[in-house]
Amino acid sequence: MIRTSGLSKSFPGGVNAVRGVDLAVEAGEIVGFLGPNGAGKTTTMRMLTTLLRPTGGVATVAGRDLLADPRGVRRRIGYVSQGGGTNPATPVGDELELHAMLYGMRRGPARERIGEILERLDLSGLESRPAGALSGGQRRRFDLAFGLVHGPSLLFLDEPTTGLDPQSRANLWAHVTRLREEEGLTVFLTTHYLEEADALADRLFVIDHGAIVAEGTPAELKGGTGTLDDVFLSITGRSLREDRPSAAPGSSRPGPDGVEPSHQESDGVGSGRPGPGGVGSGDGEPSRPGPGGVGSAGSGPGGVGPAVPERSAVAPACEER
Amino acid sequence: MDVLRDTWTVFLYNTRIVLRQRAGIVFGVLQPMLYLVLFGPLFATIGSWETLVPGLLIQVALLSAGLAGFGVVFDARSGVLERLRVTPARRVCLLLGRVLSSSVTLLIQSVMLMTVGYAFGMRAWIPGVLAALVLMGLLGVSLAALSNAVALNIGPELFAPVMTTGVVPLILLSGAFLPMSMAPGWLDALSRATPFRYVLEAVRDLFAGRYATWTVAAGVAVTVLLSAVCVTVGTRVFNRENA
């Protein structure tokens, strides 16, 4: 479904956001792209969805060559961006209809399909509401509907649950898993949440500083003993849990916590955004919701806040070693 | 045919949004309307309504279609634009649909101004007025396309101050409030360097029932050229990665 070789992107100003990524995703898989903020996940995904032109490498997406036939790619994929994409003041149903029609569907069949998708996503009856009048979880499921309405074979989800509360998050996971069966989907998703990667993905690519640093099933990566964070830590010398408040008094993680270069690391990972990110936003990129934009749902920057408490609530299993 | 269909779809969608927020239409025409009501009667003592109303049409064009880029800034920020850019629809359709809808808004506003103008005693020939509306529609397309391009290029923070300031000299230089034939040489020359003067003088001729004049020909030529250039620039910006 996806095959890339040496995919790279450097932005003007010398930011090498993605450096030679090789990916292979087979049909029917749910593949996770795991990495801290600023690792290059969104940039990779925007290249694969034809929104950004790679500065290096080649890719085939949904059977089409990314560079030679971008419209062919677009016809076959669905994309749910990190910040979603709904006009807060227009009824979501209207927007869905426009969206479906831009994929060449006629109004009648489009409406039928929209009804069907909304029912699957437990959103029936909400189509006359403007996006601004929906809860965070509902809005995210509508975002999902946009990605699915034309029946794509490949769905890209960029940070599907960032900023959601634990219930909505678990709910969205359940929907994605079920949709994969019902719609025969291949799903490629990015996340910086370990439990999301663990709960959702059949296979993972771990990315850091624009390069793939590990690949395998969650079980393989954990090697039966560690957590995904331990894996990430052992490969990069940094923890993925940059969002863990340094206080973390209730941390259930065993010993290594004290030794890990967690504070120094939290600087490193954290600065991936404010530092170089500042450069990026300087040259005006209005269409990128950016990390801050996600927070518009009401959470802080990057929506990293809830990570600690909900971890135990949603996926206690993956936390014990 | 895809192109027409997709343009139409985007146009309908945007127009529905515009019509839903009727306040936006009224607000866009408010300033020229105030000129018409509070300045027009004064102007009519030395000039004519048929001279003033075309000027106010240029004013509303610049204030309404010229600031249409606000919408695209908003859509870029909310992620709508990016979502549309992942559909197979060609980018020129995304631009044209949106721009045509701004143009229709401008036509509604123009009709509002002309109606009030007629009520005050403007005498303009209906065929000329209809021809002027065609020009206005084209001017609306040009200005909205340009405005969208500028908005996507300079970003949301700069757009408001740059554009709201930028349209003022353009309105004045078009001769909207007093014909430029009264201006001193340097101002007249400066005015000739802007496209809107030609459009305006053509509209004045059309209102007066003079159809086959060089002024009208020049106005039509400038408007057509302007729209071709602006739509090309706009499409290029919409096409550009990461726009």
Ligand SMILES: Nc1ncnc2c1ncn2[C@@H]1O[C@H](COP(=O)(O)OP(=O)(O)O)[C@@H](O)[C@H]1O
């Ligand atoms: N338009 C841009 N211009 C310059 N730098 C950018 C741009 N977009 C992203 N970057 C930089 O590329 C890096 C990767 O960003 P991104 O792909 O958004 O990371 P992630 O999605 O993994 O959090 C970051 O350092 C970011 O600041």
Ligand SMILES: [Mg+2]
């Ligand atoms: Mg991202």
